[in-house]
Amino acid sequence: MGDEKVERDQRAERIAEFIEPLRIEPGTRVRLAKDFDPGYKAGISKKKDGVELLRTGVELLADYQRRLAAQDTYGVLLCLQALDAAGKDGTIRHVMSGVNPQGVRVSSFKVPSDEELGHDFLWRYTRELPRRGEIGIFNRSHYEEVLVVRVHPENLLRQKLPDAARGPDVWERRYREINDWERHLSDNGFRIVKLFLNLSKEEQRSRFLKRIDVPERNWKFSSADIRERAHWDDYQRAFSQMLSETSTPWAPWYVVPADRKWFARVCAAAVLAHTLIDIDPRYPHVGAAARRELAEAERELKAEKKKHR
Template identity: 55%
Template structure:
């Protein structure tokens, strides 16, 4: 099947979840269990995902060779929504040399000595690279907003700790993404939208299976008490920062196979639009190549 035809087909599975204008955005309009009517056996989904990862690998090779654009993939979600497994499956075919994954944990003393975007800016992908943020600067308007005691540890001057701090941070993030876009960074942001019921089910599986116990933390259950606060924070963050150049994808996450297909399709579509190509060899370089070939032939 020609690529154009494939792209036309996958649009119906990604465009309903893409948010490029946050005006009037409401999280309740997105169903965590949605599959757009697509029904697949596990093997079929795996095969389709493999085709997507192979395509992405081809595009990544040209991205690396061209050395002009970079790709930043931002993943945000509640615990057990499947961020780690989605990243693992979707990026399974790419060359590790051209891809970096950063998982941002509790900030260090050095991090807290700088502005709230500092540690994320230090990890932005170089030209020709794919950078993956497993959680990101959006934590500064999510968990920090839900647990304001964390904000106190950031030691901001009191004059900048007013009621407008969250609106101001969201505006700073939007401007930051504007700036990155003008520097050739393609930004795709994924909110893996899992339901509270499905999260509970996945937590129970982690508790029931000894080999999954390591993935469980008591803090995961404690955070469920703040579910509504997190949903409001996600809704406001997406609404304030969704744009054409840095879209959000509110990806249904109750069915992992569909989550992975949507994420893979969104990345493939975005990279395909860059019209990547291998660098052209100049006439002088062709002469050098011919000379090198002739020298190697003489060796034989």
């Protein structure tokens, strides 16, 4: 048991060291283009080494997810934010490939419906939160409300806000409200993992061209992607301020280099594993009375087998 604990502690320390350069220290002023390299790969020179690391991470997640579900005390919310073609869907598919799908729920958020616009801006996200024992994934998240809505302020008009709520302080107020909401969730046993997949403009261009050139990928391309690309600089500023204002001790942001899909997936698995290791969920303890019931059930089942011989 002692050796197992030492190994677990060493593994946790290695993962913590690996993801530390990705973490945004609360209170840091982020300049995305200058502070983070989308091509960073932590000294891993070969893709096959990264694939092996991902396989190990997936196995680790599967183990901890079973414990999380059995303990039924904590929940985990994974928020993925990125520009188009950064690899959100692939990250979810690969990182969560080994877990029990019954314990994972993925929610994607499109243009809000009339019903959703009739409520406060966090309402539709609150409805999709994971239960205790679950891992919930937001493929895009409540941060759209300070990203897309900020880059396209006409969307703010559609949210039926009173005039006073659309003043110049609206973004600072939303940052505060998001931080308070996440603090509330954290205080109640829901851990929040926030990943920004940081893609370079050139790599996005390359991936868009592949979607156009390869017939099997045509369905993934939309002319809207090109229109959004025209707002690249606006999004970079919005992302930088979002990361600066909403990386908190209870819900820090991690900026994941996304120019290499395999490395982005390794990083995502590592951050999620770090969170689960920190929770350290345990299988429920079986008391003496329950053990007696198990022993009695075992005797009955064995006797049943003998009777049918």
